[in-house]
Every structure is written in structure tokens, then in C-alpha cells.
């Protein structure tokens with residue numbers, strides 16, 4: 001059973017605009033809809049996907065989460081989004097967590113927040129109180145750096161509140177990650193997903209990066225529809241020759257994190 005821990009899709013009428021709205025090329029063949037994701041999953045032999053919605057503006061949670069929540073199934077695990085600056089954001093986190101959703105996605109570039117903003121402490125405490133998984137986008141959002149780009153070292157103060165073992169710092173620490181930041185990621189105890197790896201590493205450098213990180217903290221992810229699931233899977237397979245490690249990346253670590 002292969003789990004893709006990093007996917008997105010949108011209501012069909014919004015998908016074309018959502019795909020154009022990110023400063024990155026679309027290399028996947030998915031069209032940004034749930035149907036497109038499921039076709040890409042089937043073609044790649046991926047059993048299930050974690051869906052990561054992002055509420056780009058405050059106070060839009062019900063539309064964003066309502067759609068993703070309605071698509072939950074045996075092969076789709078929806079996480080939720082709360083904008084950190086929405087009215088009553090900590091209460092919203094508790095509400096969605098109590099409805100049974102297993103995790104929250106946060107994107108400092110799109111949501112324009114700073115992880116070090118002390119006004120957000122109650123928000124982080126709400127996430128901690130429900131022991132849900134927090135997935136953070138790391139690195140540049142696309143081709144162009146922004147003032148809200150974050151790398152693993154930016155999260156160290158947050159780990160006074162959040163548990164690293166319930167946190168995913170996505171994209172192998174982010175586009176443009178350095179060896180120093182990979183070291184911080186390794187020491188932090190946080191998970192990372194390997195989405196976008198084929199866009200930022202050669203196979204050799206990816207192999208070296210994986211060697212620096214804990215084998216128990218690596219999750220397969222594609223970032224579909226921006227990347228092709230099958231191509232992402234092939235890239236991971238090309239860098240990982242140990243079948244036990246591959247099984248952890250594709251299957252076991254996700255099951256542990258999801259509490260299965």
C-alpha cells in the first residue's frame with residue numbers, strides 16, 4: 001500500500017484558476033480535480049492520498065474545508081486548513097480536529113504569516129491540544145523567493161509548543177534547502193515529505209540528503225497536480241535501493257504518523 005502524503009485538488013469549476021495561481025510549472029498530468037488525482041494515482045500504483053487544502057485568505061474555511069471533507073473515502077484522507085489570522089482561528093482548529101480530520105496544512109507564503117509571530121501562540125497551542133498532524137510548506141512557493149519562505153531552522157522555536165513527531169516540514173525542507181538546514185531537519189525529529197525532490201536534487205544529491213535524515217521520518221509525496229505522481233515515485237525509487245527503506249518511505253512511516 002503506497003500513500004502519497006502531499007496532494008491537492010479543487011472543485012472542478014475552480015481547478016483551472018488554482019493551477020494557474022501558483023508560480024510554478026505544472027508537470028503532472030492531473031488536472032487539479034479529484035478525478036484527475038485518482039487517475040494519476042491509479043496510473044502510478046498509489047493506493048491513497050493525503051489531501052492538503054490551503055485557505056489563502058482569512059475566514060474562508062467553510063468553503064475550502066467543506067469541499068475537501070466531502071471527498072473523504074478509503075483512498076482519500078482529507079486534512080483541513082485554517083488561516084492563522086481568521087477570527088477565532090484556535091476555535092476553528094479545535095472544531096475541525098474534533099470532527100475527526102487528522103491534520104492541518106499550513107503555507108506561510110500563501111497565507112502570509114510568520115511562524116515566529118507571538119500572536120499565533122494560541123493557534124499553535126490549539127493544534128498541540130488536539131495532537132493533530134501539522135504539515136508546513138517549506139522553501140520557496142515556486143520559482144521566486146518571497147519574504148515568507150521558511151526552512152527547518154525557522155521552526156525550532158515552534159517546537160517549544162508543537163511536537164516534532166506530529167509535524168511534517170514538507171518538500172525535504174524546501175526548494176533551496178542547504179546541508180545545514182538538512183542537518184537541522186534531521187536533528188529536529190520532524191517528518192518531511194519528499195515531494196518536489198526531482199525538481200531540486202540530482203539523484204546523487206537526493207541520495208546524500210536521504211542519508212542525512214532519519215529513515216523513520218521520510219514520507220513519499222508528489223505535490224500532484226504540480227508534479228506527476230508516477231515521475232515522483234520513479235525518482236524516489238531511483239535513489240533508494242534498500243527495500244526496507246523504500247517500504248518505510250512509501251508505506252510504513254505514513255501509517256505510523258496516521259496512527260494505524
Ligand SMILES: [Zn+2]
Nearest residue numbers: 006007008223
Ligand atoms: Zn503542495
